[in-house]
Amino acid sequence: MTNYKKKLPTVKTIILITAFPIVILLVMISCELFLRKDKDAFPVKFPCHGNMIIEAQYDNQRARMVTSLYFSFLGKNKILISLSGTGYLYNNKNVVVEKKTLLRNIYYDSVQESKATETYSLTSRQINIDSVDDFDWRISSLLLMNSFFLTGHTDTLVLKKFGDNALLIENNQSPFTLCVFNKNL
Numbered sequence: 001m002t003n004y005k006k007k008l009p010t011v012k013t014i015i016l017i018t019a020f021p022i023v024i025l026l027v028m029i030s031c032e033l034f035l036r037k038d039k040d041a042f043p044v045k046f047p048c049h050g051n052m053i054i055e056a057q058y059d060n061q062r063a064r065m066v067t068s069l070y071f072s073f074l075g076k077n078k079i080l081i082s083l084s085g086t087g088y089l090y091n092n093k094n095v096v097v098e099k100k101t102l103l104r105n106i107y108y109d110s111v112q113e114s115k116a117t118e119t120y121s122l123t124s125r126q127i128n129i130d131s132v133d134d135f136d137w138r139i140s141s142l143l144l145m146n147s148f149f150l151t152g153h154t155d156t157l158v159l160k161k162f163g164d165n166a167l168l169i170e171n172n173q174s175p176f177t178l179c180v181f182n183k184n185l
Helices: 011-041 137-143
Strands: 048-058 061-075 078-090 096-114 119-129 154-161 166-170 175-181
Touching: 048 137, 048 166, 061 096, 061 137, 061 175, 078 137
Parallel strands: none
Antiparallel strands: 048 061, 048 175, 061 078, 078 096, 096 119, 119 154, 154 166, 166 175
């Protein structure tokens, strides 16, 4: 006759078996809360810099713009976008016929339309155009969003966190810049 004695778990073992999943669950909840706070806080603390290259072709007009962009949440649903760069108009033989300078600050009132899709409506409330900025109506309408050159116009943008220190800025057609945040600005 074989005696199979089952060893009963000790009190320490029961506590450890019960406590381990609870500790894991608490760590997961605290990480989720930390990440959620980080996502909510992003990116309002720091400005970012990015570059844009825009090419447009309408009928017989072809234009290209190479621009640096500065983007900052100013607080209280205000956003600043600063643009500096150069626009080019080409003829049908692909020769530059006009070269224009872009240098302006656009101040926006913003409304977050959707947290899930990170969509914002931006209405330009003030556009400060530097004296060297010579973008006229024709090149502006070819290369810029309306709110970049018309005060009071609204554009809808998607502002998505991209990695730990970048913001992808998109319109309804395509992404147009990747802004990198620098905490030292």
